[in-house]
Amino acid sequence: GTAEALKDFEKSKVYMADLESGLHYLLRVELATHQTLEGEELKTFKDFVTVVAKLFPGRQSVVKLLETLLEWLVSLPLEKIPFDAILDLVNNKMRISGMFLSDQLQWVGCQGSRVGLRGYPCSLWTLFHVLTVQAASRPDALANTGLEENPKAVLQTMRKYIVNFFGCQECGKHFEEMAVASLPQVKSVDQAVLWLWRKHNQVNGRLAGTMSEDPHFPKTQWPSPDLCPTCHEEQDGIHVWNEDKVLMFLKQHYGAANISPKHMY
Template sequence: DRVAHPLRADRSKLYMADLESALHYSLRVEAARASSLSGAQLTAFKCYVAILVKYFPGRPCVQTYLQTLDAWLRNWTEPELPRTVLKEAMKNNRDASHPSVLPTNVTWVGCQGSERHFRGYPCGLWTIFHLLTVQAAQNGPDKELPLEVLNTMRCYVRHFFGCQECAEHFEAMAAKSMDRVASREEAVLWLWSHHNEVNARLAGKGGCHQARGDTEDPKFPKLQWPPPDLCPQCHKEERGVHAWEEPAVVTFLKAHFSPANIYMDHAE
């Protein structure tokens, strides 16, 4: 039985099963809906895969999978990429001397909802992009290409995220302030604070949406994250009003979204 009980997952950990499930879904399901990719949509897809190769801390077979797909996409110079051709290129190859495998099953652990239609993919996609912004900040010069990951996320969400309303909300937030991000560390904080803005907007709004995971799971109420039990030092009070201790938040995010904090349980 590969399905974990949602309330038993440790909220202070990341789970490789969530990350790989979200990767599989984002590449093979959401990005492969259109009968073909071209123009800005094809560019967005190529950028997403290229960023994953650079910053996703995957298992060796998954790294090989991403590298193989990236190399294949770089070779694809025609303006249009038919879905049938892309789907073939995204298949696993277990027989090669270096297996190239991204599991095709979807198993939610930390992102599992109390019911099927809650959480899952949207939770996994947030987690991937937080992890990527943090890895980009840890593995590159702070002032160079500060928007590398955020721009890729913005394009991916605009062109592929199945929740149209979410994509519009995210685009509105990005258009307002993303271009003021001046360093990789600021990019980490931008995504964190805007995710909290979404959490605040959705808090208490249960039960109105279709089966997309984009409403509040009553067992996982939306909160300003990380809550005090996960990071007491992230919180302070200024004249009786709650405030964030930002340097502590950065330290916390760098530790939380780090390869060392990813549990391998339930990964294939």
């Protein structure tokens, strides 16, 4: 297609428009491929809504919407929930009471140079990086959810979400293989932040130069030296990461204070 002009953005920022558009897509489009939720899928969706309701550093109206969705899911005695009921809640009841989730997709840091590139998968990575950082900086946020005391709560929820719902099944398979191999070694919320960074770089490495790559946004080992000079070191002529610096950088980059409201509807 014809190239559109790219919106103004800075790669040193995270954009709330991407996070909200991602949630919109997840709740209204991705879940719609499942007519009913039951068993493992329902449990996965409940855990996902729990994690975002408690940790999403977003607008009050969005957090309220997530909390209401969570209360409703927890209070339902049903073992099977029709997707239409979830959609009705998200679209209608919440709209009326002013709990608002933007209903247009607006990609900013996740914009692609053409349709079909970047967008939702980019926002999902971004969302989970933000959530692992929130879990590390607000240790009490998951109190009384059944997920407290588990430093891997966010990652396990992500893993289950990706396997059960993420439209790209190949991605789910790869992610599951990485989780089986190395998730058991994660013992703290800080290690969880670093684990997701490391695995994301592994995926970037695998996808560099393939059709998934947007030529305007080449896959790199992230953060590049211009974003975080101190993250990079050399030992005996070989590049090594300074993981203490990487952790500090991730907490700053994906921290609530670095999320920009620019280009929000």
